[in-house]
Amino acid sequence: MNALTLPTIGTIAQRTLVKGNFTMTVRIAAELMRQHDVNSLLIEDGVQRFIFSIDELLEFLHQGGSANSLLREAPVHLIACIEEGSKVNHALELLEHTGQRYLGVINHAADLVGLISRHDILHSIDPAALMERRVVGDIFARKMPVMFTADWILEDVMHHLRKWDDSIVVVDAGRAIGLITPQHVFDVMMQEQSAQHPLAHYMVSPVITTPINFTLQQAMEQMHEHLLNQAIVVDQQQRVVGLVSQSEMIGYAYGSWINIMQSQAAELHALIASLQQKASGLELLTLKDDLTGLGNRRQFHQQMSAEMERMRRYHAKPFSLVMFDVDHFKKVNDHHGHLVGDAALRRMGAELNGFTRATDTACRWGGEEFAVLLSSTSLEAAAIFATRFKTLIQNLEFPNGLKITVSAGVGEYVLGESENLFFERVDQALYRAKDKGRNCVELDERQ
Numbered sequence: 465m466n467a468l469t470l471p472t473i474g475t476i477a478q479r480t481l482v483k484g485n486f487t488m489t490v491r492i493a494a495e496l497m498r499q500h501d502v503n504s505l506l507i508e509d510g511v512q513r514f515i516f517s518i519d520e521l522l523e524f525l526h527q528g529g530s531a532n533s534l535l536r537e538a539p540v541h542l543i544a545c546i547e548e549g550s551k552v553n554h555a556l557e558l559l560e561h562t563g564q565r566y567l568g569v570i571n572h573a574a575d576l577v578g579l580i581s582r583h584d585i586l587h588s589i590d591p592a593a594l595m596e597r598r599v600v601g602d603i604f605a606r607k608m609p610v611m612f613t614a615d616w617i618l619e620d621v622m623h624h625l626r627k628w629d630d631s632i633v634v635v636d637a638g639r640a641i642g643l644i645t646p647q648h649v650f651d652v653m654m655q656e657q658s659a660q661h662p663l664a665h666y667m668v669s670p671v672i673t674t675p676i677n678f679t680l681q682q683a684m685e686q687m688h689e690h691l692l693n694q695a696i697v698v699d700q701q702q703r704v705v706g707l708v709s710q711s712e713m714i715g716y717a718y719g720s721w722i723n724i725m726q727s728q729a730a731e732l733h734a735l736i737a738s739l740q741q742k743a744s745g746l747e748l749l750t751l752k753d754d755l756t757g758l759g760n761r762r763q764f765h766q767q768m769s770a771e772m773e774r775m776r777r778y779h780a781k782p783f784s785l786v787m788f789d790v791d792h793f794k795k796v797n798d799h800h801g802h803l804v805g806d807a808a809l810r811r812m813g814a815e816l817n818g819f820t821r822a823t824d825t826a827c828r829w830g831g832e833e834f835a836v837l838l839s840s841t842s843l844e845a846a847a848i849f850a851t852r853f854k855t856l857i858q859n860l861e862f863p864n865g866l867k868i869t870v871s872a873g874v875g876e877y878v879l880g881e882s883e884n885l886f887f888e889r890v891d892q893a894l895y896r897a898k899d900k901g902r903n904c905v906e907l908d909e910r911q
Contacts, residue, residue: 473555474548476585477569477578481506484516490538491531494521494654503628504566504579507540513568513576515543518628522646525653526626545570548577552585583693583710600683600697600708601676608761608830609633609696609707614642618652618666619659623802625649629693634667638703640696642667673698676705684713755806756813758834759827767825767837768883775879783839784846784876785886787894788816788853790832791869791902800864807863812870815860819853843876843907850874850905858903871897875908 482496484505493505493516507514520539525531529538545568546555555567559582569578610624611633624632625646634642648666652659674683674695683695687710694709751763759767771783790796790812797805809832816826816834825837838846850872858869873894877886889908897906 471552472548473546473550473552473569473580474578476552477548477580478502478584479578481576481578483508484535486534486536486540488535489531490521490524490529490533490535491654493535493538494531494650497521498654506543506568506576506579507535508576513543513545514540515566515568515579516540517565518646518650519565519626522628522650523626526623531654543568545576546580547572555580555585556582599676600674600678600680600695609704611635611704612663614664614667615662617660618644618648618663621663622649622652622659631694632663633671633696633704634663634669635704640671640673640698640702640704642669643671644668671696673702673704674708676700680713683708687713753813753828756810756828758813758817759825761827761829764825764827764829764835764837765883771837771839772877772883775877781840782842782876782879783837784841784843784874785890786836786838786846786850786853787829787873787890788834788836788850788870789872789894789898791871791898793832796866796868800866804864804866808866808868811860811862812857812868815856816853819856841876843874846874846876847905847907854903854905869903871902872905873897873908874905 480500480502482500482502482505484493484496484507486507486509497503497505497518503519504515504517507516516535516538520541524533524538541564543566544558544562544564546558548569548571558567559565565581567580568576569580571577609631610621612621613636614634621632621644624630625644625648628646630646632644633640634644642663644663644667649659651657652666672686672690672692674686674697676697676699678686686692687695692710694707696704697706697708699705751759751766753760774780775782790808793805793808796808809828812834813826813828816836820826820836821839823839825839827835829835836849838849841849854870854872858867860868862868871894873890873892873896875886875890875893893906893908897904900906
């Protein structure tokens with residue numbers, strides 16, 4: 465796109481429309497989408513228009529829906545429409561207002577002529593006009609992808625693939641060797657194939673990865689070229705170190721985009737304020753864990769750096785770290801299902817949030833692990849905190865009458881040591897707690 469103009473919806477809309485009706489089955493709808501290589505099916509019912517997307521199809525099947533069900537029984541949604549002559553900024557506002565992923569595109573006669581998604585709009589942005597010279601390593605959120613080794617069975621991990629943008633990275637010694645996408649689950653479900661084979665049987669290889677020293681422009685160009693929504697970031701040894709989503713890159717890019725739009729103040733004055741608000745919202749989203757609402761690793765690393773700097777500059781009181789791990793959580797998922805497991809983790813997050821002070825930082829570290837940064841807190845005080853929380857959890861009743869316990873490792877930061885060394889000490893304490901039978905608290909031996 466030109467650096468000083470915004471494209472109209474009609475120039476970037478998807479023009480291939482596949483239409484169905486409420487009397488066809490989910491299986492037939494899926495086959496139509498496959499044949500035409502699209503991610504959604506449109507249904508027109510009088511003046512109303514509905515959409516059935518791949519994401520909704522996968523969620524329907526995951527929840528036990530039958531491929532032989534009629535579309536009227538599936539999660540089909542009304543779709544809002546926008547004229548093809550509208551600018552992309554108006555489409556962004558409508559997507560934000562409706563909370564939908566797609567908009568219908570209509571001509572002057574109100575005929576449906578295309579579809580537009582947030583993904584299409586973001587891909588219409590020229591990275592050269594938005595990206596400066598920062599590298600991926602400066603902004604990536606330390607959010608780890610879902611990773612398994614090639615010997616895992618597909619049926620045991622396919623619950624991680626609920627949306628079309630989800631993926632499982634197959635790794636060997638931390639290096640990406642293959643990729644499992646919802647397309648594989650889609651094929652297995654629709655063709656009634658076996659999901660009992662190892663991931664190596666289904667994965668695609670090689671995997672496109674993004675070096676941590678790539679500039680943002682290089683990363684965006686790579687995503688454009690390969691039609692990726694997120695980048696798998698690797699270090700110099702090709703080990704997977706995190707994910708960068710397209711929305712995170714665009715969140716950074718909004719700042720540059722706003723500068724471009726300020727030259728069109730007459731047309732875009734109101735939108736500038738809207739985009740600034742969206743940019744703030746995107747930044748907030750990158751700091752939160754979707755499931756529990758606690759902070760994520762990115763927020764935790766930011767706060768850890770601030771605490772370390774506070775001690776260094778002001779000789780402040782030391783701070784402590786507590787790592788909690790839910791005991792035998794795999795058995796919860798195996799015996800009660802992942803929905804119950806997710807509900808238990810949400811309850812854990814809520815209890816931990818209510819148990820900490822405003823000056824503390826609690827996050828979901830990953831899986832069933834939680835971390836708490838206790839500001840101006842000694843090792844002894846942190847141990848008391850961990851023990852009280854452990855007792856609270858073991859006395860609670862979780863969904864489905866579950867009784868859950870946690871193990872904890874506790875450590876106090878030593879001025880001058882690296883963040884990695886500090887985490888390693890506390891992680892070793894947590895390992896000892898689990899090795900001693902779980903449901904206990906272990907202190908770092910260095911203190």
